[in-house]
Amino acid sequence: MSIVQNSAQKSKWYLPGVIGGLGITMKHLLKNLISKKSMQTINYPEEKYEYGPRFKGNHILTVKKDGSLRCTACMLCATNCPAECIKITASENPDPKVEKFPISYEIDILRCVFCGFCEEACPVDAIRLGPEWQTPGLSGSNFTYDINHLAYRPALKGGIQSHVDDEERHKEGI
Amino acid sequence: MPKCTINGKEVEVKDGQTIMEAFKKADEPIAHYCYHPGLSVAGVCRLCICDIEGNPRPQIACNTTVTEGMKVSTKSDKVKEGVKWVLDFHLINHPLDCPICDQAGECGLQEQYMAFGKYEPEMAEKKVKKHKVVDLGPTVVLDSERCILCSRCVRFTEEVSKTNELGIFNRGDRSEIGCVEGKSLDNKYSLNTVDICPVGALTSKDFRFKQRVWYLKDSDTVCNGCSTGCNVKVYFNKEGMFRVKPVHNEQVNGYWMCDEGRNIYQFANKENRFEKGIKKLGGASLETMLPGALAKELHQLVKSGKDQTAVVLTGQYTSEEYDSFIGTLSKEFGIKKVYHWNQNEKQMGDFDGLLIRGDKNPNTKGLLKVFEKHQIKTEWQDLEKSLESKSIKNLIVAGPENLSVFADMDSKLALFSKAENLIWLGAAKVEALTSDSGKVKNKNIFVIPLKSFVEKEGTFVNHSGLEQKFKKATTILHETLTLTEVAILFAGKNLTLPSAVEKPAFVESQRRSDQVQLEHRKKNEFVFKRGTL
Numbered sequence: 084m085s086i087v088q089n090s091a092q093k094s095k096w097y098l099p100g101v102i103g104g105l106g107i108t109m110k111h112l113l114k115n116l117i118s119k120k121s122m123q124t125i126n127y128p129e130e131k132y133e134y135g136p137r138f139k140g141n142h143i144l145t146v147k148k149d150g151s152l153r154c155t156a157c158m159l160c161a162t163n164c165p166a167e168c169i170k171i172t173a174s175e176n177p178d179p180k181v182e183k184f185p186i187s188y189e190i191d192i193l194r195c196v197f198c199g200f201c202e203e204a205c206p207v208d209a210i211r212l213g214p215e216w217q218t219p220g221l222s223g224s225n226f227t228y229d230i231n232h233l234a235y236r237p238a239l240k241g242g243i244q245s246h247v248d249d250e251e252r253h254k255e256g257i
Numbered sequence: 258m259p260k261c262t263i264n265g266k267e268v269e270v271k272d273g274q275t276i277m278e279a280f281k282k283a284d285e286p287i288a289h290y291c292y293h294p295g296l297s298v299a300g301v302c303r304l305c306i307c308d309i310e311g312n313p314r315p316q317i318a319c320n321t322t323v324t325e326g327m328k329v330s331t332k333s334d335k336v337k338e339g340v341k342w343v344l345d346f347h348l349i350n351h352p353l354d355c356p357i358c359d360q361a362g363e364c365g366l367q368e369q370y371m372a373f374g375k376y377e378p379e380m381a382e383k384k385v386k387k388h389k390v391v392d393l394g395p396t397v398v399l400d401s402e403r404c405i406l407c408s409r410c411v412r413f414t415e416e417v418s419k420t421n422e423l424g425i426f427n428r429g430d431r432s433e434i435g436c437v438e439g440k441s442l443d444n445k446y447s448l449n450t451v452d453i454c455p456v457g458a459l460t461s462k463d464f465r466f467k468q469r470v471w472y473l474k475d476s477d478t479v480c481n482g483c484s485t486g487c488n489v490k491v492y493f494n495k496e497g498m499f500r501v502k503p504v505h506n507e508q509v510n511g512y513w514m515c516d517e518g519r520n521i522y523q524f525a526n527k528e529n530r531f532e533k534g535i536k537k538l539g540g541a542s543l544e545t546m547l548p549g550a551l552a553k554e555l556h557q558l559v560k561s562g563k564d565q566t567a568v569v570l571t572g573q574y575t576s577e578e579y580d581s582f583i584g585t586l587s588k589e590f591g592i593k594k595v596y597h598w599n600q601n602e603k604q605m606g607d608f609d610g611l612l613i614r615g616d617k618n619p620n621t622k623g624l625l626k627v628f629e630k631h632q633i634k635t636e637w638q639d640l641e642k643s644l645e646s647k648s649i650k651n652l653i654v655a656g657p658e659n660l661s662v663f664a665d666m667d668s669k670l671a672l673f674s675k676a677e678n679l680i681w682l683g684a685a686k687v688e689a690l691t692s693d694s695g696k697v698k699n700k701n702i703f704v705i706p707l708k709s710f711v712e713k714e715g716t717f718v719n720h721s722g723l724e725q726k727f728k729k730a731t732t733i734l735h736e737t738l739t740l741t742e743v744a745i746l747f748a749g750k751n752l753t754l755p756s757a758v759e760k761p762a763f764v765e766s767q768r769r770s771d772q773v774q775l776e777h778r779k780k781n782e783f784v785f786k787r788g789t790l
Contacts, residue, residue, distance in 0.1 A: 157356030158469045173466040179390040183357040183466050206356050253386075 133214060139199050140216040142190055144234035145209055145245035152234055153245040154209040156185040160201035168194035169201060180249070190228045192218065207247045213239075261327040276318035276329055277305060287331055288340050288373045290347075290365055290455045291407035292319040294505075295512035297416060299408050302347070304369070306339050307331045315339055337373070344374040350385045350430060351456075352402045358457035362470040365455030366405070385430050394422075394442035396516060397451060397459050401433040404458035410434065410450035417513060417611070420444045434458065445613060449513045452502055463519070464500045476730035477504055479717050481573065481619035481659065481710045482518035485612050486719035489514060491522060491711055493731045498522035498711065508723065515613050524659055524685050524709065525733060531686050531706035532734055538701050543691060548705050548738050552746035555680060555703060558651060559747050562678075563590035565650035567640060569673075571598045572618025573658045575715025576724075578740035579620075579627040582655070585744035587631060594649070595633050596640045597624060600663045614720055617662035619710075623718035644675040652676035655740060656683030658709055667696065674698040682743055684709040706737045713739050 115122045125132060134140065145153045156173035168191040176184045201210050215238060220226050234242055260269045261276075263283040270279045275298070280287045290302040298320050306315040310328035315336055318329070330336070348366065355361045384402075391399040411423045411434070422440045426433050436442055442450070451461045473492040480487040480501070487510035492500045501522050503514035523529060534551035536544040559566055568586060570579065586592040599605075599621070607615025618624075628634075643649045652673055657663045670689055673679055679699040681690055684707045689696040691704070711730040718724050742752055 155357050156466070158472075159356065162469070162471065175466055182390060255383075 131217070134216060136214055138214045138216065139197050139212040140214050141192070141212070141218055142195075142201070142228065142233055143211045143213040143239060143243050144188065144230065145211060146234055146242035147245060148248070150242060151181075152184060152188075152209070152230065153207055153247070154185050154188060155181075155207055156183050156188075157206065159204040159206065160210055163200045163204035165198060165200060166194045166196050168192070185230070188230050188233060190233065191226065192228055193223075193226045208245045211243070213243075259323050259325040259327070261323045261325075261329060263329050264332055265330075270323050274323055276307060276309075276316075276321050276323055276327075279323050279329070280307075280318060285331070286372065287318055288344075288369050289319060290369075290405060291409060293409050293412075293453055293512075295417070296409060296412045296453075299412060302343075302405070302407050304340060304343050304347075306336055306343070308333050308336050340373045341376050344369060345376055345378070345380075347405045348374075348378070349380050349382075350387075350402065351405065352384065354400070354403060354457065358400075358403065359460045359465055359470075360403075360454075360457030364457060387431075387433055391435070393436055393459075394447060396447050396462055397442050398462055398465065399434060400458050400460070401435070403456050404434050405456055406432055406434070407455060409453045409455070410459060413446075413450050413453060414442070414444070417449070418444045418446045423450070445515050445517065445609070446513060446611065448516050448519055449503070453512075461500070461519075468494070468496075468499050473499060474731075476711075477727070478711055478730050479619065479725045479727045480514060480518045480521055481717065482515070482521050482617065482662075483614045484572075484616040484618060484621055484720040485510065485614050486619055486717050486723070486725050487514045487518060487612060488725070489518065489521075491730050493522075493711070493733075497526040497733060498731075509719065509725070510612055513612065515611075517613065520661070521659065521710075524661075525711050527733060529686055530684055530709070530734055530737075531704055533736070534706065535691055535702070535704040537691070537703075548736050549742075549746060549752065551703060552705050552738065552743050553749075555705075556747055556749040558678060558680075559586075559590060559653075560749070562650045563592060565648065566590065566592050567594040567596065567643070567649045567652055567676075568592060569596045569598050569640070569652065569654040570624060571600070571655060571657045571663075572616075572621035572624050573710075574620060574624075574655060574740055575710075575713065576620060576623035576627060576718060577715045578713075579624055580630070581741040582744045583627060583631050583633065585748050589748040593633060594635065594640075594643075595628070595631075596635050596637055597628065598637075598654075598669065600657070600665050600669075616720065617659070619717045619719070622720065622722055623716065623724075626718060641672065644672060647675070649676050651678045651680065653680045654682065655707075656681055656685070656687065658684045658707075660685045660687070670697055677701065678703070680705070682707050682740065684737070705743060706734065707743070708737045708739050709733065712737070 147153050156171050158171055158173070161169040161171055170187070170189045171185050172187040173183055174186040176182055197212065199212050202212055258269055258271065260267060261279055262268070263279050264285045266283045266285065268279050268283045270282060277287065277289065277292055287305055287307065289305040291299045292305060300317050300320040303317060305318040307318045308330045309316055309321070351366065355367070358364070361367065387401040389400050389402055391401060393399045406425060408425060411425060414420050414423045422436050422442045422444070423434060424437055426435050448461055451459045472494050474494060475490045475492050477488065477490055480489045488504040488506040490502045490504050491498055492502070499522065501514070501519050503510060503512060505512050533545040534548040536546060536551060568583070583595055601615060601617055604615030644652070654673060660666065666687070674697045676699060678701045679697065680703045681687070682705050690702060712732055714726070714728045716724050716726050738746070745752055
């Protein structure tokens with residue numbers, strides 16, 4: 084074992100390093116003052132960063148053209164969910180073309196691990212993980228998302244439309 | 258008794274039996290849809306093809322009789338290819354409904370495809386569209402797109418229920434199952450068509466969309482809907498019970514069960530049960546407590562008024578329970594006033610020719626046997642008289658589980674309310690007991706919730722005297738008691754829990770010579786006998 088000790092001669096050269104570092108700070112300060120757009124940081128609570136659409140954040144239930152839920156309540160997402168956080172109650176739809184639909188679809192977001200298995204299991208593109216990532220809440224009930232929140236929250240602007248369309252599939256003869 | 262060889266296994270079958278039955282006997286897998294052991298042979302699905310030695314073309318197993326020395330195989334490439342492409346023909350117009358189909362998970366098509374199919378679809382034409390969600394009757398919904406026209410349901414209504422409601426209409430790929438004009442599938446055995454449907458074409462209205470089948474566990478038990486005692490399978494999970502299906506038993510019910518018996522799961526579910534022991538003293542409000550604690554508390558009451566105590570039993574409990582209940586009460590308190598509440602005395606002998614019997618209790622025979630054993634000869638009129646004359650103070654009633662078959666409930670409750678103290682034992686929730694409707698006028702009411710038939714083991718003796726033992730399927734309400742346990746607590750004794758380890762887990766004399774011992778562990782050395790690893 085040996086301890087390397089800086090000699091008195093060598094330790095005197097700290098000054099150029101400090102001044103060089105300060106120079107970099109001043110450079111960024113001036114740059115940020117001149118052009119605010121190229122600034123690397125944001126003022127977090129007031130300004131929020133938007134992730135890309137492929138980010139796996141909070142769930143979205145997609146809708147059909149007429150605005151009703153795309154979900155058929157097949158329960159494959161609930162079966163596939165490793166955290167067992169999805170709870171669906173299915174019921175009979177009066178429209179025979181739809182047949183089965185969920186009357187309640189609840190995700191316990193505190194149990195969710197955002198693995199995206201529900202998205203992978205879904206045969207009809209009814210559930211997706213969206214780019215939203217901050218979801219604070221004041222009480223426990225804020226963290227159980229129901230259909231109203233999952234499909235029609237204000238951030239979704241009336242609902243995201245699913246890629247899978249029954250009518251097109253029927254026309255193709257599938 | 259011809260002998261034949263099935264995939265290399267030698268099997269002896271009865272005269273006139275088919276190759277399909279020989280396959281079942283040899284326990285060899287064979288693809289099939291339309292064949293059902295309880296129905297006639299139709300030979301329409303052409304899936305059970307097999308090679309017979311000396312025969313140039315494959316034959317169907319379900320409609321070929323076994324002859325002496327026949328050598329049958331399904332292992333050849335010709336048969337495998339044949340099954341695969343027959344399956345393709347079945348699936349030509351089959352919709353991709355699996356996500357919303359109730360049969361998914363227990364579907365014949367899914368199973369056969371995984372076992373024998375596994376092909377890429379090569380159909381370029383559009384699928385033929387047929388009717389969906391057709392209301393066939395009060396219990397069954399038809400989806401004719403999913404139907405593969407195996408005709409099992411048609412044969413069932415023809416041969417078993419003999420009601421002839423169903424038929425196959427139109428021709429070619431537009432063929433559809435449907436009801437004969439002016440009729441609907443409305444018979445007492447209609448839900449059997451749902452069981453035998455190998456695909457999701459016929460689904461039960463009651464079970465529709467309630468649960469996916471892979472969330473359910475099953476367990477065999479005996480139906481307690483009537484004195485036939487059909488062997489059934491109950492399907493349940495932690496949320497409760499969901500459906501009942503028949504299990505084959507040639508002696509009792511064959512392959513079938515009635516629609517009435519399919520509702521027996523409902524009264525075992527939480528919402529139709531008493532969950533806690535209930536005490537209602539005088540005009541005071543209800544007090545809930547643990548069932549065991551309440552039963553123990555009643556020891557004093559029964560003991561002090563043992564000469565003025567009568568017991569009323571219904572035919573809804575197991576023989577073991579009757580035996581220990583009557584035995585304990587007569588031994589401890591000398592209670593001999595035990596009465597049989599028979600709600601359907603007039604219909605006792607009724608029989609519809611297939612399964613349904615007029616006696617809606619599963620264990621009337623068992624109760625009468627126990628009465629005989631304990632030499633109890635009482636008449637119902639005696640109870641009525643003594644209640645009238647107020648000579649009975651305490652009345653213990655082991656009430657019905659299946660309330661729907663007890664039409665005389667109200668009149669009997671009015672009779673029972675003549676006693677001062679009513680001790681009601683029962684699984685089903687009887688609203689009149691706890692509500693202030695004034696139907697039950699006893700001074701003190703005690704309710705002890707009991708276990709339902711799926712939560713205990715025991716024996717039911719059916720109409721013909723056949724003793725059927727069944728085991729516990731699941732637990733729905735944890736704190737409930739059996740009649741046996743109630744009797745022990747009434748007698749002032751404590752319940753003894755059966756010890757988890759019956760035998761000592763470790764017996765010194767049975768220790769293997771090479772078993773690792775504590776000394777070896779301490780020295781960090783292990784002894785192995787050569788060759789045992």
